[in-house]
Amino acid sequence: MSIFSKIVKGEVPAHKIVEDKFFYAFLDINPVAKGHVLVVPKKEVDYIFDMDDKLLADMFVFAKKVAKAMKKVITCKKIALSVIGLEVPHAHIHLIPINDEGDLDFKAPRKPFTTQELESIAAAIADNY
Ligand code: AMP
Helix, strand or coil, X not given: CCHXXXXXXXXXXXXXXXXXXXXXXXXCCCCCCCCCEEEEECCCCCCHHHCXXXXXXXXXXXXXXXXXXHHHHCCCCEEEEECCCCCCCCCCEEEEEECCHHHXXXXXXXXXXXXXXXXXXXXXXXXXX
């Protein structure tokens, strides 16, 4: 079972934002930027483009709603969307607040936030969902 499936099941802690029957959104533990969110399908599939067509389309609509909530809370120009998937073999969309294309640098040192900071960011996004 992937680490993300364990988060979905509540077996591993995460800063949850929102979930529905098919998807789960939570904060990335090593954020590229403040408010870096991951959206995952509850059904474990490694490669995003192996997902069922309808589930993939619905995941983007779910991510859109999360991104709208993020934009209300985080001061930024836009919410960017990336898919990488080289580290965790469970399909996921990265939603990242950006002001500049350089803000999407996954190789740059990640931004440290305290547990309390992550908790309050997650709660603020959830409240605006
Ligand atoms: P990638 O698979 O390359 O798209 O990267 C996986 C992302 O998942 C990275 O940005 C990690 O920081 C993030 N990540 C890994 N484990 C956890 C976890 N337990 N909770 C939250 N985010 C995680």
